[in-house]
Amino acid sequence: MGEELKQTPLFNYYKENNVKLMDFGGWALPIQFSSIIDEHQSVRTYAGLFDVSHMGEILVKGNDSEAFLNYLLTNDVSKMKNGQAQYNAIVNENGGTIDDLIIFKLDEKGYLVTPNASNSDRVFQWMEKHLTGDVVLENKSEEIGLLALQGPHAERILQKLANNDLSKIKPFHFVQHIELKNLSPVLISRTGYTGEDGFELYLEAGETEKLWHLLLEAGAEEGLQPCGLGARDTLRLEASLSLYGNELSDDISPLQGGIGFAVKTKKEADFIGKAALTAQLKSGVDKKIKGLKLVGKGIARHGYKVFAENGSEIGVVTSGTKSPTLGDSIALALLTTTGSDVGTNVKVEIRNKLVDAVIVQTPFYKRESKNKL
Amino acid sequence: MMTEDRLYSKDHEWILPLGENLVRIGITEYAVKQLGDVVYVEVPEVDAEVSAGGEIGTVESIKSASEIFSPVTGIIIAVNEELEDGPELVNASPFEEGWFAEIQLENPIELQGLLTEEQYKTYIAELAAEEEA
Numbered sequence: 001m002g003e004e005l006k007q008t009p010l011f012n013y014y015k016e017n018n019v020k021l022m023d024f025g026g027w028a029l030p031i032q033f034s035s036i037i038d039e040h041q042s043v044r045t046y047a048g049l050f051d052v053s054h055m056g057e058i059l060v061k062g063n064d065s066e067a068f069l070n071y072l073l074t075n076d077v078s079k080m081k082n083g084q085a086q087y088n089a090i091v092n093e094n095g096g097t098i099d100d101l102i103i104f105k106l107d108e109k110g111y112l113v114t115p116n117a118s119n120s121d122r123v124f125q126w127m128e129k130h131l132t133g134d135v136v137l138e139n140k141s142e143e144i145g146l147l148a149l150q151g152p153h154a155e156r157i158l159q160k161l162a163n164n165d166l167s168k169i170k171p172f173h174f175v176q177h178i179e180l181k182n183l184s185p186v187l188i189s190r191t192g193y194t195g196e197d198g199f200e201l202y203l204e205a206g207e208t209e210k211l212w213h214l215l216l217e218a219g220a221e222e223g224l225q226p227c228g229l230g231a232r233d234t235l236r237l238e239a240s241l242s243l244y245g246n247e248l249s250d251d252i253s254p255l256q257g258g259i260g261f262a263v264k265t266k267k268e269a270d271f272i273g274k275a276a277l278t279a280q281l282k283s284g285v286d287k288k289i290k291g292l293k294l295v296g297k298g299i300a301r302h303g304y305k306v307f308a309e310n311g312s313e314i315g316v317v318t319s320g321t322k323s324p325t326l327g328d329s330i331a332l333a334l335l336t337t338t339g340s341d342v343g344t345n346v347k348v349e350i351r352n353k354l355v356d357a358v359i360v361q362t363p364f365y366k367r368e369s370k371n372k373l
Numbered sequence: 374m375m376t377e378d379r380l381y382s383k384d385h386e387w388i389l390p391l392g393e394n395l396v397r398i399g400i401t402e403y404a405v406k407q408l409g410d411v412v413y414v415e416v417p418e419v420d421a422e423v424s425a426g427g428e429i430g431t432v433e434s435i436k437s438a439s440e441i442f443s444p445v446t447g448i449i450i451a452v453n454e455e456l457e458d459g460p461e462l463v464n465a466s467p468f469e470e471g472w473f474a475e476i477q478l479e480n481p482i483e484l485q486g487l488l489t490e491e492q493y494k495t496y497i498a499e500l501a502a503e504e505e506a
Contacts, residue, residue, distance in 0.1 A: 036435045037410045230409070230436055297457075299413050299433050321435055322412035329413070351415075351431065351438075 008053035009145045009208035025118040025245075027054040030228035039231035040324040043194055044367075046223030047151030049215055050232055052200070053208060056120025056141040058113040064133030065111055067269065069103065072130060074254055074277065076267040080105040085172045085189050089254040089262050090115075090123060095276030096250040099123050100242065100259060102191060104174055112187070112202075114146075116244045130272070145208030149215060149224075150198030150235075152367075157219040158188070158199055166199075181214055183207050193232065195239025196367055234321050240291060240332065240363035246302060246318040247289050247332055255280050256334065258289035258362075287315060288337050291362035292348065294329035296355035300348045306333050307347045307354065314340065317348060323364060330364050331357075379468075380484060381493035382444040387468065394481050396445060399472040400432065400463065403497045408434040411463040416452040417474060423449060425483055430473065432463060441473060445483045451475040 005021075005028035014021055014030060021028040029051065032039060042048050060069060070077040075088040084105050090098045099119040104112040115123040124139050131137065149158055159166050161180040166188070169175055174189030184204045192198035203211060216224060233243070240258065242248050248257040255263055255277060265278045294300060300320035308314045320331030331348070340346075342361050347354040380388040385404035389397045405411070413433040423429050423443040430441040452474045455462060463471035478484070488496060 031436060032409060035410050037412075234435060297413065298415065299438065301438065322433075324435075 006054070008051055009205040010051045010053065010212060013209050013212065024054070024229055027117060029054060031230040032228040033226045036228070036230035036234060037324045039225055039227040040234050042223060042225040043151045043196055043227060043231060043235055044325055045152070046225070047149060047153040047157055047198075047219055048194075048225050048227035048231065049212070049219070050148040050150065050227050050229070051146075051208075051212070052148050052232075053145045053205070054117035055146050056113075056115040056117060056123065056139070057144045057146075057202065058115065058120075058124055058127065059138040059140055060111045060113055060127070060135060061109060061138070062133070062135040063109055064135050065109055068130075068132060068135045069111060069113075070267070070269040071132070071271050072127065073103070074263040074271060074273065076264040076269075077103070077111075078268065082107055083173055083175065085174055085191055087172075087259070087262050089248075089259060090126065091254065091273035091277065092250070093273055093276065095253040095255075095273045095280060097244070097248040097252055097254055097257060098126055098250070100244055100248055100254070100262070102189075104187070104189065106176065119244060143205055145203050145205040145211075147201045147203075147208065147211060147215065148192055148194075148198060148232075149201065149219075150192045150194040150196045151224075152197060153219070153222040153224065154196070154198040157215065157222050157224055160218040161214055162188075169199075171197075180211065183211060183214075186211070193241055194235035195241070195363065195365055196235070233319075234324055237319050237321055237330065237332065238323050238325055238363065238365035242289065242332075243319060247334070252334065253277060253280060253285070256285045256288050258332070285337055287334050288340070289318065289332050290335045290340050291360045291364060292317070292320075292331040292333050292346065292357045293360045293364075294331070294348065294355060294357045295345075296357070297329075298348075298350040298353075298355050299329050300331040300333075300350065300355070300357065305349045306335060306357075307349065308339060309345055309347070314346065325365050328364075332362070335359075379490060380444075380487035381490065381496075382442075382487055383496065384442045384444070385497075386441065386444050386473075388444055388484070388487060389472075390484070391475065394447075394478040395450070395475060396478060396484075397472050397475045398444065400441065400467055401493075401497075402467050403500075404432075404439075405464055405467045405471075408432060408437070408439060410435050411460045414456040414460045414463060414473075416454075416456060417449050419449050419452060421449045423447060423476065425480075433460075443476065444487060445476055445478055446480050447476040447478045449474050450477050
């Protein structure tokens with residue numbers, strides 16, 4: 001295995017250290033280094049380090065960058081200040097989600113857009129197709145490596161390598177050109193996908209392995225562990241963060257997929273999909289992502305059907321696992337909106353058996369805020 | 374941890390003869406390693422009739438659900454109830470405390486079709502080589 005799969009800059013490191021690699025959406029990446037549960041708990045308690053270099057990076061530059069992105073994306077790009085990151089969705093004319101992504105405002109004329117790995121080419125092509133005005137696109141996905149350092153000890157660990165005061169980087173903000181030891185400049189954002197405090201570090205692909213080692217060394221005392229994508233998935237699910245291909249897809253709008261907060265139909269700029277999303281808001285969405293907790297035994301997995309107590313089919317599980325933090329079997333499911341209030345008893349079909357579950361408030365897990373507001 | 378008194382299936386179950394026409398079954402270390410952290414185990418019901426190759430339960434890891442197939446035909450006479458609250462026993466002790474069920478054999482001759490420890494070791498070495506290639 002390996003030849004036909006895309007490789008991140010850490011591929012050789014994985015091979016040399018006999019880290020087992022899996023096909024993760026066409027990329028060779030580790031699901032786990034030791035155990036998903038250990039890695040998960042390490043992120044919740046101390047810190048974890050993830051290779052997320054498979055994520056895409058697209059540079060959008062030129063005088064009309066803001067107008068262009070505002071036409072393409074559902075959130076209000078005009079509200080962004082330099083050094084700010086914004087969670088966003090890119091939708092088609094019907095309001096179906098092409099991708100969810102984070103955009104970084106580098107300066108008045110430049111943005112960094114980070115689509116999901118599997119959607120990277122598609123997003124780039126979509127952008128090219130709708131290109132207008134003075135805008136230049138550059139797909140930097142292969143040149144940029146990306147590591148995510150997540151967990152309550154993340155700041156303390158990263159601070160050992162940095163001269164500037166990292167506590168000044170607020171959530172969903174970033175700083176460019178940071179010198180970490182003798183590496184080329186790194187872009188550090190206070191973002192992540194685990195429900196914990198943490199940073200994402202964008203750097204030259206060729207230096208990713210160096211940074212990986214520097215961080216693991218710096219974090220050894222703080223309990224930092226290398227983590228695979230298995231823990232990333234259980235962490236994001238506990239935090240109820242939607243994942244493309246599960247809670248979001250071409251057939252699921254951002255309003256249905258649990259990221260309505262990134263849809264600003266009232267922003268000044270017109271945008272692709274606006275009419276469809278406005279209509280959905282007006283009439284109310286017919287189906288929506290909800291949280292489930294299993295009362296009976298088993299694990300509800302992606303694709304399992306969900307039924308109301310009266311036996312009618314009301315939706316489908318989009319992601320499910322046993323929550324390592326809570327011990328419960330939890331799931332996100334796309335359910336018809338009517339009759340899906342929190343507290344409603346439902347049933348999940350697990351291997352031809354109907355297992356009791358209840359609709360619960362999300363997120364399943366929320367960290368205690370340590371930031372002074 | 375493998376022992377010579379056990380037999381093995383290509384589906385990665387071990388079969389331990391306990392007495393006359395009675396066997397205990399579980400899954401091997403190889404299977405556990407493939408699965409990762411086991412978080413739920415569905416065992417069959419006592420008195421259920423099972424046939425060789427038929428599904429008798431499910432082991433679920435964080436990432437996936439995997440069926441357990443009965444290597445033999447017979448009647449379930451005991452299941453490991455400890456697994457209900459302690460599925461992690463399968464990871465911690467697949468050959469001992471993480472056992473799955475005990476089956477009264479209907480066709481003891483079926484045991485002859487199973488792999489010896491040595492044959493099973495060769496088999497998983499081949500699988501590992503295939504995976505590398």
